[in-house]
Amino acid sequence: MIYLLRHGDAEDGNGDDSARRLTAKGERQASVAGGALVILGAEIDACLTSPKIRAAGTARLACEALGVEAEAATELRGGAFNSLALAAGRGDVLLVGHEPDFSDEVARLTGARAKLRKGGLAIVDGSTLVALLRPADLRRIAE
Helix, strand or coil, X not given: CEEEEECCCECCCCCCHHHCCECHHHHHXXXXXXXXXXXXXXXXXEEEECCCHHHXXXXXXXXXXXXXXXXXXXXXXXXXCCHHHHHCCCCCEEEEECCCHHHHHHHHHHCCCXXXXXXXXXXXXXXXXXXXXXXXXXXXXXX
């Protein structure tokens, strides 16, 4: 199973895009996503994240509930990537990154047209989109 979590809400850009930090809302979104994954029974074996600050922060906060350490993956910094290659040999993997890259990857894997909102989550099993959860959906699950 591959879980694709878009980074939470971040500061507006004032120059260096990679240095944008999560807002308080983004921090809450990340923590809620991790809690929702626990409640959903996700057994995450590894977490790979974009090295950009907002994604790494999202991964760190989400992974606190999951009991795994996030590992930076330059493949997730922006642009097309192959989630199957990244996940190979790692078991169930949580990937944390950016749009439109994650929606493009969901479409490549499943054929589904999906758009992940900030703090949103897609769950893919093989070529099937199992769930597309908005931040509000994750909040309801985590409550």
